[in-house]
Amino acid sequence: MTVWQQARLVERLRETDSAVTLVFEPEEWSGHLAGQHADIRLTADDGYQAVRSYSLAGPVEEGRVVFTVQRVLGGEVSTYLCDDLPVGAYVEVRGPVGGWFVWRGTDTRPVMLLAGGSGIVPLQAMVRQRRALGSRVPFRLLYSVRTPEDVIYADELARPEGGVDVAVRYTREAPPGARRAPRRLGLVDLNTHGWPAEFEPMCFVCGPNGFVEAAANMLITLGHDRHRIKTERFG
Amino acid sequence: MSALTPGFRGGRRTVSDRVPPGQYLTEGFPVLSAGPTPVVDTGEWSFTVVNEVGERVSWDWAAFSRLPHESPTVDIHCVTRWSKLDTTWRGVSVDTLLAEVATAADFAVVHSVDGYTANVPLQDLTDGQAWVVTGYEGAPLAAEHGGPARFLVPHLYFWKSAKWVSGITLHDEDQPGFWERAGYHDYGDPWLEQRYQSGW
Amino acid sequence: MDHFVDGNALAGSLRQVFRPDITTAEARCAGCGAVRPVADFRVYTAAPGAVARCAACGQVTLQLVQSPGALWLGMSGLSYLRFPPPGR
Numbered sequence: 001m002t003v004w005q006q007a008r009l010v011e012r013l014r015e016t017d018s019a020v021t022l023v024f025e026p027e028e029w030s031g032h033l034a035g036q037h038a039d040i041r042l043t044a045d046d047g048y049q050a051v052r053s054y055s056l057a058g059p060v061e062e063g064r065v066v067f068t069v070q071r072v073l074g075g076e077v078s079t080y081l082c083d084d085l086p087v088g089a090y091v092e093v094r095g096p097v098g099g100w101f102v103w104r105g106t107d108t109r110p111v112m113l114l115a116g117g118s119g120i121v122p123l124q125a126m127v128r129q130r131r132a133l134g135s136r137v138p139f140r141l142l143y144s145v146r147t148p149e150d151v152i153y154a155d156e157l158a159r160p161e162g163g164v165d166v167a168v169r170y171t172r173e174a175p176p177g178a179r180r181a182p183r184r185l186g187l188v189d190l191n192t193h194g195w196p197a198e199f200e201p202m203c204f205v206c207g208p209n210g211f212v213e214a215a216a217n218m219l220i221t222l223g224h225d226r227h228r229i230k231t232e233r234f235g
Numbered sequence: 236m237s238a239l240t241p242g243f244r245g246g247r248r249t250v251s252d253r254v255p256p257g258q259y260l261t262e263g264f265p266v267l268s269a270g271p272t273p274v275v276d277t278g279e280w281s282f283t284v285v286n287e288v289g290e291r292v293s294w295d296w297a298a299f300s301r302l303p304h305e306s307p308t309v310d311i312h313c314v315t316r317w318s319k320l321d322t323t324w325r326g327v328s329v330d331t332l333l334a335e336v337a338t339a340a341d342f343a344v345v346h347s348v349d350g351y352t353a354n355v356p357l358q359d360l361t362d363g364q365a366w367v368v369t370g371y372e373g374a375p376l377a378a379e380h381g382g383p384a385r386f387l388v389p390h391l392y393f394w395k396s397a398k399w400v401s402g403i404t405l406h407d408e409d410q411p412g413f414w415e416r417a418g419y420h421d422y423g424d425p426w427l428e429q430r431y432q433s434g435w
Numbered sequence: 436m437d438h439f440v441d442g443n444a445l446a447g448s449l450r451q452v453f454r455p456d457i458t459t460a461e462a463r464c465a466g467c468g469a470v471r472p473v474a475d476f477r478v479y480t481a482a483p484g485a486v487a488r489c490a491a492c493g494q495v496t497l498q499l500v501q502s503p504g505a506l507w508l509g510m511s512g513l514s515y516l517r518f519p520p521p522g523r
Contacts, residue, residue: 037443037446038447039447042240042243042245043240043243044239044240044245045239048244048245050243051447053447076245080240080243084242084243085240085241085242086241086242089240089241090240091240094447094450095447097446097447097450097456098443098446098456098458098474099446099458099459100446100456100458100459100472100474101441101474209438209439209440230474231441231475232440232443233439233440233441266438266481267481267482267483268479269482269486269495270486270488270495271493313483314483315483350495394483413495413498414484414500416498416509416511417484417498417499417509418484418500418502418505418507419483419484431502431505
């Protein structure tokens with residue numbers, strides 16, 4: 001039985017203009033798998049409640065759990081979490097939940113991560129889990145994002161550990177001097193930066209609906225088995 | 236008991252005496268959808284009423300367009316807690332449609348092209364209480380709001396006002412619809428906050 | 436673009452009532468017979484409840500309604516759920 005518990009906000013870190021990393025201290029957290037999410041519940045003084053699901057951004061450390069929240073235009077919960085929730089205040093959390101979109105360190109297949117926008121969060125959780133385990137499973141991360149300013153975890157992505165290849169592709173505005181014109185992720189990007197289908201990688205795709213649909217279809221076009229493609233959409 | 240979240244209000248607005256309990260006012264028009272938005276071509280659309288003995292009468296788009304139209308201005312109340320005041324629609328009164336059908340039924344089920352259903356007592360659809368509408372605020376009804384045609388029964392929660400409506404069937408007994416089978420109230424009076432099936 | 440998420444999104448709500456994680460179970464769609472993990476459903480949440488649909492044929496498989504006093508789970512569109520052995 002997964003129940004609601006109190007969690008105190010202990011730290012807030014700015015990632016981009018619209019994304020914030022929030023570190024919470026729940027009462028009790030026995031751990032979670034990379035890629036899992038948790039529900040956050042807010043309660044107003046008149047009893048009104050709102051629940052949203054957020055991906056956990058990395059392994060639990062010293063009892064603390066980390067979320068990265070992207071502010072959604074008009075989103076009552078994300079706006080409050082990004083802008084207003086004071087350090088030291090409590091929210092309620094329920095989790096971890098979701099046993100499907102997860103990477104387990106025991107799986108030795110190569111891993112291909114396809115992120116669109118804030119879909120990077122559960123995928124970076126997998127990279128961080130790999131690091132925490134000292135795993136040598138080869139990872140490739142392909143991250144599609146609007147502009148350089150929108151890159152979440154930019155410093156960390158710029159210095160990946162051995163065995164983790166990171167490629168960032170821009171859809172609206174590329175950094176100065178970039179050879180690739182800004183455009184949506186295409187087959188050529190997956191061919192260049194992904195694993196060949198013969199390697200039978202586990203593919204994790206996370207992002208907005210349209211991105212996930214397009215990326216998953218490209219993977220199938222490139223010969224990847226549907227059963228090795230796991231998706232997580234946010235509407 | 237849940238703890239309060241300091242300063243959290245949610246995306247709500249002030250209430251007025253035209254807003255039923257537990258509702259808040261919205262200026263926008265939230266799009267609720269339990270599935271993909273169907274593409275309904277008016278060339279293929281028809282509206283069909285089937286009575287309790289299986290007799291049916293149908294109107295295609297052209298025939299429906301020739302029926303007398305009305306422009307009701309009403310308040311609407313969604314069970315997800317938003318209410319919207321003074322919405323103006325254009326369409327045909329259900330009285331006009333039912334005038335073509337002999338019936339002694341007590342209940343109706345409203346049907347959509349995508350299989351969605353909602354049940355309503357027949358007496359709530361007559362005497363100028365319900366319409367099949369094809370226009371909203373002076374324009375053709377957008378697909379995301381149920382176009383080309385949706386049901387409008389504004390004195391009940393808005394899930395009864397089925398989008399992409401295709402017809403009404405009449406029945407001697409109440410037959411729960413899509414949401415009513417899954418826990419929502421068979422009647423759904425917003426002023427009585429009849430949101431969920433009773434017994435819980 | 437239609438507004439839906441994956442079946443994963445149901446995990447939190449379903450954990451209130453089921454001990455195993457239902458999103459990893461394989462579900463057979465009563466409409467088309469496709470057998471896929473619940474996590475692969477398309478879930479529409481901008482509605483009075485959550486509506487899960489088969490990704491292959493679009494038929495409604497699950498309806499989830501949370502009232503203050505109860506959780507309703509409609510399953511008329513499923514012919515079965517098959518769970519992996521515990522510990523996997």
